[in-house]
Amino acid sequence: MLEVSVSPNPKKRSSNSSHPYLSGNFAPVQQTLPLTPCTWSGEIPEELYGGEYVRNGGNPVTNEDLGRDAHWFDGDGMLSGVSFRKTEEGVQPEFVNQYILTDLYLSTETSKNLKRPILPSIATLVNPAATLWRVIFVIFRTIFLVILSRLPGSSQAIKRISVANTGIIFHDGRALATCESGPPMRVTLPDLETVGWYNGKCAEGERGGEEGTGFGGEGIIGFMREWTTAHPRVDPRTQELILFHSTFTPPYVHYSMIPATHPPITPVTPLEKPTRLLNAPIPGISSAKMMHDFGVSFGHTIIMDLPLSMDPVNIVKGKPPLNYDARGKSRFGVFPRHNPELTRWFETKACCVFHTANTWDDTYIEKKTGLTRTSTVNMLACRLTSASVVYAAGNIAIPPVSFDAASDEEEQCRLYYYQFNLEEEGNKINHQFALSAISFEFPSTSEDAAMGSARYIYGCSASNTTFNASLGKASKIDCLVKIDSETLIRRGKKDRAVIPVTGCVDRRTVDEVIASNNPTDPIKVFQLPPHHFAQEPRFVSRKHAKSEDDGWLLTYVFDESQLDDNGECWPDAKSELWIIDACDMKTVVGRVHLPIRVTYGLHGTFINEKRIMNQRPVETIRSLQVRQQDEETSLWINVREYIEKLLG
Ligand SMILES: CC1=C(/C=C/C(C)=C/C=C/C(C)=C/C=O)C(C)(C)CCC1
Numbered sequence: 001m002l003e004v005s006v007s008p009n010p011k012k013r014s015s016n017s018s019h020p021y022l023s024g025n026f027a028p029v030q031q032t033l034p035l036t037p038c039t040w041s042g043e044i045p046e047e048l049y050g051g052e053y054v055r056n057g058g059n060p061v062t063n064e065d066l067g068r069d070a071h072w073f074d075g076d077g078m079l080s081g082v083s084f085r086k087t088e089e090g091v092q093p094e095f096v097n098q099y100i101l102t103d104l105y106l107s108t109e110t111s112k113n114l115k116r117p118i119l120p121s122i123a124t125l126v127n128p129a130a131t132l133w134r135v136i137f138v139i140f141r142t143i144f145l146v147i148l149s150r151l152p153g154s155s156q157a158i159k160r161i162s163v164a165n166t167g168i169i170f171h172d173g174r175a176l177a178t179c180e181s182g183p184p185m186r187v188t189l190p191d192l193e194t195v196g197w198y199n200g201k202c203a204e205g206e207r208g209g210e211e212g213t214g215f216g217g218e219g220i221i222g223f224m225r226e227w228t229t230a231h232p233r234v235d236p237r238t239q240e241l242i243l244f245h246s247t248f249t250p251p252y253v254h255y256s257m258i259p260a261t262h263p264p265i266t267p268v269t270p271l272e273k274p275t276r277l278l279n280a281p282i283p284g285i286s287s288a289k290m291m292h293d294f295g296v297s298f299g300h301t302i303i304m305d306l307p308l309s310m311d312p313v314n315i316v317k318g319k320p321p322l323n324y325d326a327r328g329k330s331r332f333g334v335f336p337r338h339n340p341e342l343t344r345w346f347e348t349k350a351c352c353v354f355h356t357a358n359t360w361d362d363t364y365i366e367k368k369t370g371l372t373r374t375s376t377v378n379m380l381a382c383r384l385t386s387a388s389v390v391y392a393a394g395n396i397a398i399p400p401v402s403f404d405a406a407s408d409e410e411e412q413c414r415l416y417y418y419q420f421n422l423e424e425e426g427n428k429i430n431h432q433f434a435l436s437a438i439s440f441e442f443p444s445t446s447e448d449a450a451m452g453s454a455r456y457i458y459g460c461s462a463s464n465t466t467f468n469a470s471l472g473k474a475s476k477i478d479c480l481v482k483i484d485s486e487t488l489i490r491r492g493k494k495d496r497a498v499i500p501v502t503g504c505v506d507r508r509t510v511d512e513v514i515a516s517n518n519p520t521d522p523i524k525v526f527q528l529p530p531h532h533f534a535q536e537p538r539f540v541s542r543k544h545a546k547s548e549d550d551g552w553l554l555t556y557v558f559d560e561s562q563l564d565d566n567g568e569c570w571p572d573a574k575s576e577l578w579i580i581d582a583c584d585m586k587t588v589v590g591r592v593h594l595p596i597r598v599t600y601g602l603h604g605t606f607i608n609e610k611r612i613m614n615q616r617p618v619e620t621i622r623s624l625q626v627r628q629q630d631e632e633t634s635l636w637i638n639v640r641e642y643i644e645k646l647l648g
């Protein structure tokens, strides 16, 4: 029997929403399910037993006004997971999806008077056509609603404004949902209940943990200094968590490192002893930036200072708060992992980088001293030649670039190789070129190989996408790609035609790569069948793997034959979780048939059995509180409701 609980606030949806990221399989799901047994076909590898695949993404709970400004990266965080429960016969996959009970979600659900989400849409913040007054209005509406939530009579105060809808990671006994506008939020596995905000020492609601001030520290802007990158990284050797925090005031970026203590691990060598660092300032950044991700190797960290600003000061300058300056520069700040004060800046052409794939050091032993030294730091990242995706994902016309220098590169989103020279003076970038001409995003590697020798980078592509042409249509993923970075980097370093910045090693299109039947091709594409679309794939290694890519890719897949004539999903549309052979990038080893559909979302991860068993104990979980209405407050409550309805 399926136990179906309809979201507490089901809102009617008209069928012809014109926003591409609110329709089809981007439209939010209305149902949440507790762990629900699923049927499956094919095989489920033993390596998945006892583990869980979880994917995060926005699922706006306030979705009444379909004509509102909306963006793919907005919306209340919802986790969708498949847990591979061990049974006597083997395994039983179970599907679960739950909202993350953030302050914003709880406040929305208890008030129910709002037609639009509490937070402004990224679409409004980035739209050059939005008037100054409109931007100021949406920001003040949010501030006002936050203040209202903290006055008497409110059952849920909004203390943090993150929807926790972007990433999901596991560190030190905690599964953490992430988003740039707040600290990480702890959730339980496998049932995906919300525990509480994590401050680098403990999470609200958990038993144990450490006491004392965490991310953000004390003081008035502490609430902002705890905002954490969507993509903190865990060192596969030391299990340290490395992350940074972006704020609107100088020095704009802080950096933290959290050791793993559950259970305490024995450091491999004294040098690798984990150190705690909380909110160390990063010097050299001159304005507020949208910094989604960063790079970190075993020895070095790379902060990206790109011309994509997220800065209230922009409003005063007559620009949208979220603004891309094609005339600007991209700067990469490289520093020894424990010493942000030693940051060296490497400057290059303007670009956008949302995600890095891997970062690693080239080291040697210095003869004189016998010490290990780093000659170069290398990074693979998805480089975009413009911010088009930020506009396209909000259904906003992409503003034209008005001068030639910036438009000499066509619209691209490619996997790039950067090599930063640490030995010579002058902060030189030795190499910067694309490995392949195909569009490539949502990069990841085998977790064990990250920060070091990872050879294969997995990611998403599309056989026909450019962002310029995409207004009114969403970009969807119909190809998963595996790139042998080692081979392509070697080729690029040799080939004199691969010039800095704009050069590209493998110039084939996706179709040309698919047509190749070379078994040692450095690029392999898993093409989805017609009408099928995938999401970010995550790699799980085989136990006694023969090669780095000996394992599987997990991804949710949706068959768009389940759309009606208006392009909307049938009410009973369903998704599947596919288990794909990462070695041949052809065979679908197994498919788990899910009871409902899973929207096209953002990032996912696989958490293995050992980690799930090893979660830190939890004392309380978050839940919806029903508002107590007593006589004294009822007049005030009526006034509040009136104000909320007025604000819409
Ligand atoms: C080029 C390209 C894509 C680009 C995606 C991008 C640029 C995604 C950015 C995501 C972010 C910033 C997520 C936040 O967590 C798609 C859609 C995969 C389709 C295939 C081609």
Ligand SMILES: [Fe+2]
Pocket (backbone or CB within 6 Å): 166, 230, 231, 292, 354, 355, 602, 603
């Ligand atoms: Fe991301």
